Amino acid sequence: MLRKRIIFTLIYSQGFFMLSRNFRLQKVGDLNWLERNYKFQKIAVSIDELIVLNATKENKSIKEFANIVSSLVNDVFIPIAAGGGIKSVEDAEILFNNGADKIVLNSLLVENPKMITQLVQKYGSQSIVACIDYKNINGVNEVYIQDGTKKVDMELEDYIRYVVGLDIGEVYLNSIDKDGTGFGYDLETIKRVEKKISVPLIIAGGAGNESHLIEGLSNDGVSAVATANLFNFVGNGLPNARIKVLESGLNIANWNVNN
């Protein structure tokens, strides 16, 4: 039976890995900090995938970002998805050639749907993760692109339908309101949309501890939970969280996480 997944998301900006709260970024540490606090070669068995996002606000450099991705993947044998600022097939190719197994797209979904078709044709749907950032304004879930700065002219459920129609492989559904709060996922919205999505659904935004991961994964339509909280899962945080999720009886792959 297909297992559910736990995904760790790294948010990168101009040389540093960041903590994001409602999309406001706070510097945490550079690559050395990350390697000290998150030894991916050791703890990779406690996550199923790694997602790396470039949240640099202006002038995102794909080449610089690709170097970061490349240095993260050495001797880590899990899937890596990378994105942030992809504008062309060449940009995607640079990331694939530097160790990305999938790419994550956000603004391009709105700005250049034809390019999405090209990417799907070249790399296949399964290589493409659509990142959807949304926030609730007066009871309506509004969708944003460009790192949460530009509103899209479609409500969330319509937007999901539009994006899935582009033949992408997975949806990464990220609540800007919950982002970095540690208060738990936006289960209300998730429960409303999960059944309407025909591709695997990754939920993000709000996980502060393992019980949130369990709450998220307990929804039938949720294929994977993601967390980007660099402080809450430091050291043995991720291995311990995986053990708790396994103990709760959820169907995730059972590696020997203390190995």
Add this chain to the structure above:
Amino acid sequence: MNIVIVDYGMGNIKSVVSALKYTGAKNIIVSSDYNKLLSADKLILPGVGAFGQAMLSIKEKNIDKHLQEIVLHKKTPIMGICLGMQLLGSSSTEDGINEGLGFVDGVVRKFSIKNIRVPHVGFNQVKINENSKLYEGFPDEADFYFTHSYRMTSDKSIIQSMCTYENDFVASFEFENIVGTQFHPELSQYNGLNLFKNFLKKF
């Protein structure tokens, strides 16, 4: 031992190379050159992307003819991964009907989307064929990482180990010197590394 990764310009080869290195392999070459392919003790056919486009670029570089000679006549062991595995089969319905290399009897079709989410993404268990060499030392069911929308079925005996996602499909086959895995060993943690070791040692 010379390991040659067949380069037809598609997909992330870096993780395959680094997984093979981790298993202790020394001479890993990425190439589409005939003499390099001929010098291989083991061949790896990787692949991410669309079937039709992959076959086009394989034919453009005459890789199909080279592999026919080297794999079918010289009997050099080859392991296809994901799309690479599917290319070793007879045909695919991706982008119309495309012929594969035809080294094994297997037909590739899209998952039906009725009751399941497509693509099939994540770890899933493989029911290991009792005549398998590839999984020696593994428990009866082992987890591997899959990410694909198309899957192979075969009504011939190609020592297939199966995976279930709505229905059964071929997770791997071991037809004489021709091996294929639908899943990605290079993304499957220790299970994947052990599987590479078995391929290098037992084929």
